[in-house]
Amino acid sequence: MKKRLIYSLFLLFTLFTLGSMLTIVYIYRTTFSLRTLIALHRVEIIRQNLVISAQTAQTHLYTIGTPYDKGFDEVVRHVVNLDSSVHICLGCHHTPEMTARLTEMNRLAEDYKDAFSNFITTSGNQRQAERFRMEAIGIGNTFLNKSQQMAFIANNRLNDETLTVMQQISNSRIILLVTLVLSFCIALVIAVTMTRQITGPVNELVGATRHIKSGELGYIIPFKGKGEFGELIDSFNDMSLTLKDSNEKILRYLHNLSDLYSITITFHSVSSMTDIFKELSEGALELTGAQQSGILLREENGDFFSHMYPACGIPEETIYSMRIKAPVIEDLYNSSNGRALILNDDVQGSPTSAIDAQLGVRNVMFVWVGHKGRPIGAMRVANKKTGDFTEEDARLLAILGNNFSAALENVRLWESLKLQMKELKNTQEQLVQAAKFAAIGELASNVAHEINNPLTSILGYAQLMREDEDMNNIRRDLDIIEKESLRARDIVNSLLEFARKKPLKMGLVDINKVLESVIELIGVQTKDSRIRIAADWGNIPPIKGDEDQLKQVFLNLASNAVFAMGKSGTLGIKTFVLGDFVNIQVTDTGKGIPEELMGRIFEPFFTTKNEKGTGLGLSISYKIVQSHNGLFEVESAAGMGSRFTVKLPIGDKTLKVRPISISPSANLPIES
Amino acid sequence: MIRKTILAFFLVLLVTANAVAGEKTLLIGLVPEENIFRLIEKNLPLAAYIQKKTGIKVQFTIEPRYGDIIDKFKTKQMDGAFFNAFTGFMALSKLGVAPLVRPISPGGLVTSQSVIFVRKGSGIRSLSDMKGKRAVFVDNASASYIYLLYQLHHLGFKDTGQFFSGYYFTGNNEETIYAVLDGMADVGLAKSRYFEQLAAQDPLISEMLSVLARSGDLPDIVLCLRKDFPAGTKALLERTLLNMRYDPDGIQALRILRYSGFEKAKASDFSAMAKLAAAAGINISNYRYTR
Numbered sequence A: 001m002k003k004r005l006i007y008s009l010f011l012l013f014t015l016f017t018l019g020s021m022l023t024i025v026y027i028y029r030t031t032f033s034l035r036t037l038i039a040l041h042r043v044e045i046i047r048q049n050l051v052i053s054a055q056t057a058q059t060h061l062y063t064i065g066t067p068y069d070k071g072f073d074e075v076v077r078h079v080v081n082l083d084s085s086v087h088i089c090l091g092c093h094h095t096p097e098m099t100a101r102l103t104e105m106n107r108l109a110e111d112y113k114d115a116f117s118n119f120i121t122t123s124g125n126q127r128q129a130e131r132f133r134m135e136a137i138g139i140g141n142t143f144l145n146k147s148q149q150m151a152f153i154a155n156n157r158l159n160d161e162t163l164t165v166m167q168q169i170s171n172s173r174i175i176l177l178v179t180l181v182l183s184f185c186i187a188l189v190i191a192v193t194m195t196r197q198i199t200g201p202v203n204e205l206v207g208a209t210r211h212i213k214s215g216e217l218g219y220i221i222p223f224k225g226k227g228e229f230g231e232l233i234d235s236f237n238d239m240s241l242t243l244k245d246s247n248e249k250i251l252r253y254l255h256n257l258s259d260l261y262s263i264t265i266t267f268h269s270v271s272s273m274t275d276i277f278k279e280l281s282e283g284a285l286e287l288t289g290a291q292q293s294g295i296l297l298r299e300e301n302g303d304f305f306s307h308m309y310p311a312c313g314i315p316e317e318t319i320y321s322m323r324i325k326a327p328v329i330e331d332l333y334n335s336s337n338g339r340a341l342i343l344n345d346d347v348q349g350s351p352t353s354a355i356d357a358q359l360g361v362r363n364v365m366f367v368w369v370g371h372k373g374r375p376i377g378a379m380r381v382a383n384k385k386t387g388d389f390t391e392e393d394a395r396l397l398a399i400l401g402n403n404f405s406a407a408l409e410n411v412r413l414w415e416s417l418k419l420q421m422k423e424l425k426n427t428q429e430q431l432v433q434a435a436k437f438a439a440i441g442e443l444a445s446n447v448a449h450e451i452n453n454p455l456t457s458i459l460g461y462a463q464l465m466r467e468d469e470d471m472n473n474i475r476r477d478l479d480i481i482e483k484e485s486l487r488a489r490d491i492v493n494s495l496l497e498f499a500r501k502k503p504l505k506m507g508l509v510d511i512n513k514v515l516e517s518v519i520e521l522i523g524v525q526t527k528d529s530r531i532r533i534a535a536d537w538g539n540i541p542p543i544k545g546d547e548d549q550l551k552q553v554f555l556n557l558a559s560n561a562v563f564a565m566g567k568s569g570t571l572g573i574k575t576f577v578l579g580d581f582v583n584i585q586v587t588d589t590g591k592g593i594p595e596e597l598m599g600r601i602f603e604p605f606f607t608t609k610n611e612k613g614t615g616l617g618l619s620i621s622y623k624i625v626q627s628h629n630g631l632f633e634v635e636s637a638a639g640m641g642s643r644f645t646v647k648l649p650i651g652d653k654t655l656k657v658r659p660i661s662i663s664p665s666a667n668l669p670i671e672s
Numbered sequence B: 001m002i003r004k005t006i007l008a009f010f011l012v013l014l015v016t017a018n019a020v021a022g023e024k025t026l027l028i029g030l031v032p033e034e035n036i037f038r039l040i041e042k043n044l045p046l047a048a049y050i051q052k053k054t055g056i057k058v059q060f061t062i063e064p065r066y067g068d069i070i071d072k073f074k075t076k077q078m079d080g081a082f083f084n085a086f087t088g089f090m091a092l093s094k095l096g097v098a099p100l101v102r103p104i105s106p107g108g109l110v111t112s113q114s115v116i117f118v119r120k121g122s123g124i125r126s127l128s129d130m131k132g133k134r135a136v137f138v139d140n141a142s143a144s145y146i147y148l149l150y151q152l153h154h155l156g157f158k159d160t161g162q163f164f165s166g167y168y169f170t171g172n173n174e175e176t177i178y179a180v181l182d183g184m185a186d187v188g189l190a191k192s193r194y195f196e197q198l199a200a201q202d203p204l205i206s207e208m209l210s211v212l213a214r215s216g217d218l219p220d221i222v223l224c225l226r227k228d229f230p231a232g233t234k235a236l237l238e239r240t241l242l243n244m245r246y247d248p249d250g251i252q253a254l255r256i257l258r259y260s261g262f263e264k265a266k267a268s269d270f271s272a273m274a275k276l277a278a279a280a281g282i283n284i285s286n287y288r289y290t291r
C-alpha cells in the first residue's frame, strides 16, 4: 500500500514536472520570439522615424525657394535623425542581405548629406546649387524607395514572426492544458483507487469498532485485507477476542466481588453469631456454586473442630455429628501452609470422608480460617453444581474466611466493649461519690469549727439560762440559742445535701442562684481570712442540667481558688453570655499554675496539696461539664493567678470544639 | 522702503531662477566650415560629454552662411558659438563675446592658415596669374576670403568680381577643394587644416593641386560665450573642457572632432586676424559679411 502510494505520487510528480518543463520551454521560446517581435517593431518605429525625417527633408528640398529659411534647424535635425536612424539599424545584428541593404542606405544617406549640405551652402552658382538640389532630391527619393522596400521585407518578417509567436503561444497553451488535464485525471484515478483501497478496510474497521462499542465484544471482521490492512484487521480481530475474554473475566470477577461484598457487608452489620454463620454458609454456596457448606470451629476444649452453628445443604441431624480431630486439621493446615484442600475426583483424602460418603459427596473443598498462624476454623463446601472446585473458588472462600474472622473478632470485641463500658460506668459513679466525699472532707475540716461556734454559744447561753431567773433574759438567750441552732442545722443540712448520692436529675438551672449558694458555702470558709469575694452577675438564661452536679463543679473551682490564694486575695465570680454559651468565670489572685503542670491538672488524683487534696476535683468537674455539653477554659500564669471559665450551651447546642482549652495568660486580673 | 526691498529680493530670485533655468540648455552656434550635418554629428559627443559632466544640456544650431551667426546670435539667443577666425573677430567687436577655449589639433596646432590653391593644369603660377580665372571660395566671412581680399588689395584690386572671370561660394572648405579638383574653378581658397586633411586622405589632391600662397597663423576655431554669460557656469564649462583631454570619455569625444584637447582662449588670439583684416583694407563696420 505504502509502496503503491509512493509510486503513484512519483508518477504524478514526474508527469507534472514534465508538463511544466515543456510549458516552460515553450514559454521561453515564445518569450524569445516575442522579444524578436518587439525588436522588429522597434526597428519599424526607427524606420518610420527615418521615413518621416527623409520626407520632411524632401519636402524642404521640393518647396523652399531659398535654400534656407526659418525652419532650417528643423531640416538639419531631420537629416541628422535620418542618418542616425540608419546608423542605429546598422549597429544591430542583421542577415547579410539586410546588412547589404542597410549599407546601401547608409551610403545613400551620406550622399544625401553631401548633396543637401552643398545645396544649402552653395551660393553664387545657381546652376551648381540646382544640380545639388536635384541630386539630393534624387537620392532622397531612392532612399525613401529603399526604405519602403525594407519596410515590406520587415513587414513580412514581422508577420512571420507574429505567426510563429501565435503558434508557440497556442502550443504552450495546449501543452499546459494537456498537462493539467492529464495530471488531474491521473490524480483522480490515484485518489479513487487509493480511497477504495483505504476506505474499504477502514469502513470495515469503523463498522467493527461500532459493533464493539455497542457491546458486541469478540466481533470478527470477515473482510480479508492485504498488506498493512490485512495485518490491521488480523490484530483488530485478535484485540476483539481478547477484549471479549477479558470482559468476561472482569464481569465474572465483578459478579463474585459483588457477591462477596454483599455477603461480607452483612457480617459487619450483624452482631449475633448465628446470623454471621448463616450469612457465611449461604455466601459460600452462592460464591462457589456448591450444594453443601458449613463452618467448622474449634471446640471449647480444643480437641475437635465441629459445626457449632447452622450449615447449609446438610441434614440437621448430620450437621452436629460431623467432627474432625484438631490434630488432623492442624496437620493439613501446616503441611499446606494454610492453602485450601481441594478434592475433586477422589474424596478419600477428606477429613470428613466417613460422613462424606453418607452425604453423597462427589467433590469437596476445605478452606482454612487461621488466626496468628493457627487454624481456628475450616470452611467446608461440597458438591459443586457445575464441574470441579477451582483455585479461584478457594481464593474467593479465603476472602470470605478472612472477613469472617474479622467479623468474629468484631463480635468478640463488641461483647467485651459492652462489658468494659459497664465496668467503667460503675467505676465512674464510685469516683464521683469519692470526690464528693473528699470535697466534704475538705469542707468538713473547715466547717467543723463553724458548727462548733454556734454550739459553743448555745452551750454558753444554756449555762447562762440555768443561773438566770429573769424571764426576759431567758427568753432572749433562748432566741439566741434557737438562732445559733438553726444556723448549725443549716450548715449540716447543706453538707448532707451535698454528700447524698443522688441520681442525675436534669432540669432548668439558674446558674446565678447556684453560684450564690456556692458563695455562701465558701463564705463560711473564708470568713476569717482577708479574701474578698467579688461577684458579677450577668443576665443569663437558665441552663439545662443537674443543679447539684453543677454546684459541685463551681464549689470545687471556688475552693481551689481560695486554696491558691491562701490568706488574702480576691475571688472573682462572673457570669455572662458569649455567643451560644453561658460563661461562668472563676478568677483568683493566687499563686497560679506553673506552665508545666497545666496539662496535668485535669488528671484524676493529680494534686499539689498532698494529704490536703484528693486530685479529683477538676477531673470530676471536667466530666460533669462534658456531660452538660460544655467547655472548660483555663488561663493561668504562675504567681499571678488563674481564671477558670466554664461554658455551658444555651438550649440544645452540642459540643463542637474540644472541651478544654488551656492557655498560659499574662492578662489576668491582679489585685495587690 | 520695505516694499522696495521685498521687490528687489523677488527680482533677484527671479533672475537667479531664470539664470539657473537658462543654464539647463546651452545653445551653441556652429560655423558651417564643412558639411553641416556631419559637423553637427561630430559635435554631438562633445555635447553629451558636457551634459554628463556638468548636467548642462548643449544644443547646436547652424546657419548656412558664416555671417549669419553674427546676425542671428542675439535673435536666436545663442549662449555662445564655435567661431572661425573672422566671425570670431567680428563677434568680439560687434557682440562683445568672451573667448573661452580653443581646440588643439593632434599636431599641437591651435592655429590654421588660409591657403590659395590652383589646379596644376590651369597655368597659374603667381597670384597675378589668377586674374580672369574662375574662382571658388568658402564664404565671404571665412578667414580665407579675407586673405584673398588682402592679396587682391596688394595687387591693387578691390572687387573680386572684377579680378576673376567668375566665382562662387560653396560654404564648405572640403567642397571648395573638390570644386577646384573637379574643374569647377581654377583657383580656390580654404583653411589649411582641411586642405592638409584631405591631402592626407586623397593623393589626387597633392597630385592635381598646388598651393600658391599661404597666410600667416590665424586662430582656427574659438568657443566664445555671450558677454552676460553667468560666471559660475562659465567657469564650470571652462574647467570641464580644459580637463577633457585627461578623461577617457573626453578623449573619445575629442577624437571624433579630430582634436586632442582644448586650451584657454583670449581676445588677443584674434589680433592676427585683426591685422589681416586691416591689411586687406576692410572696414569692419561696413564690411558685407553675408552673401
Ligand SMILES: Nc1ncnc2c1ncn2[C@@H]1O[C@H](COP(=O)(O)OP(=O)(O)O)[C@@H](O)[C@H]1O
Binding pocket: A556, A560, A561, A562, A564, A588, A590, A591, A592, A593, A601, A606, A607, A608, A609, A612, A613, A614, A615, A616, A617, A618, A619, A642
Ligand atoms: N485556682 C487554682 N490555682 C492554682 N492551682 C490550682 C487551682 N485550681 C486547681 N489547681 C491545681 O490543680 C490541682 C488539682 O486540683 P483538683 O483536681 O481540684 O484537686 P485538689 O484540689 O484535690 O488538689 C491542685 O492540686 C492545684 O495544684
Ligand SMILES: [Mg+2]
Binding pocket: A556, A559, A560, A613, A615, A616, A617, A618
Ligand atoms: Mg480541688
